[in-house]
Amino acid sequence: MYKFRLWSVSNARKLEAVYRNFEPVLIRLHPLFKWLGYGRLEKPVRVVEKVIKGLMFDCQMCGKCALSSTGMSCPMNCPKSIRNGPCGGVRLDGNCEVKPEMRCVWVEAWRGSQQMRDSAAINQVQIPVNHLLKDSSSWLRVVRHEFAAHEKELAQ
Numbered sequence: 430m431y432k433f434r435l436w437s438v439s440n441a442r443k444l445e446a447v448y449r450n451f452e453p454v455l456i457r458l459h460p461l462f463k464w465l466g467y468g469r470l471e472k473p474v475r476v477v478e479k480v481i482k483g484l485m486f487d488c489q490m491c492g493k494c495a496l497s498s499t500g501m502s503c504p505m506n507c508p509k510s511i512r513n514g515p516c517g518g519v520r521l522d523g524n525c526e527v528k529p530e531m532r533c534v535w536v537e538a539w540r541g542s543q544q545m546r547d548s549a550a551i552n553q554v555q556i557p558v559n560h561l562l563k564d565s566s567s568w569l570r571v572v573r574h575e576f577a578a579h580e581k582e583l584a585q
């Protein structure tokens with residue numbers, strides 16, 4: 430919902446803090462997730478993620494979440510799906526070229542990112558969307574990825 434989306438950007442710092450606390454909990458649950466089976470968990474986690482993030486960010490379930498680098502403004506709401514924006518068409522009032530009634534998601538991303546503790550994260554270049562990941566859970570992907578990185582670190 431558009432109003433909630435704007436609210437999320439306005440509260441990017443608080444949401445960043447929530448995420449910073451939420452992520453380690455998820456990562457600690459990796460052994461349990463592994464025991465239960467990631468394949469089996471995918472569907473229920475995806476449903477929960479879709480409802481929560483759909484409400485708060487108009488999430489399109491791209492499968493590779495960029496919110497922590499984009500000021501809590503989902504780049505997939507850009508009508509051109511630009512992952513590294515903005516394009517050259519932003520209007521003088523900061524609204525979108527394609528949808529004049531909507532704020533440019535990248536103008537919003539900048540607004541949100543400047544409130545965040547990691548305000549430099551927006552400078553990271555985002556990799557292109559992998560459409561094979563569409564409709565999969567970013568949360569579970571982060572857990573697997575972070576846990577694998579953690580294990581690699583321990584092995585060194």
Ligand code: SF4
Pocket residue numbers: 482486487488489490491492493494495496503504505567
């Ligand atoms: S970046 Fe992807 S996963 Fe994150 S809110 Fe946007 S569509 Fe959803």
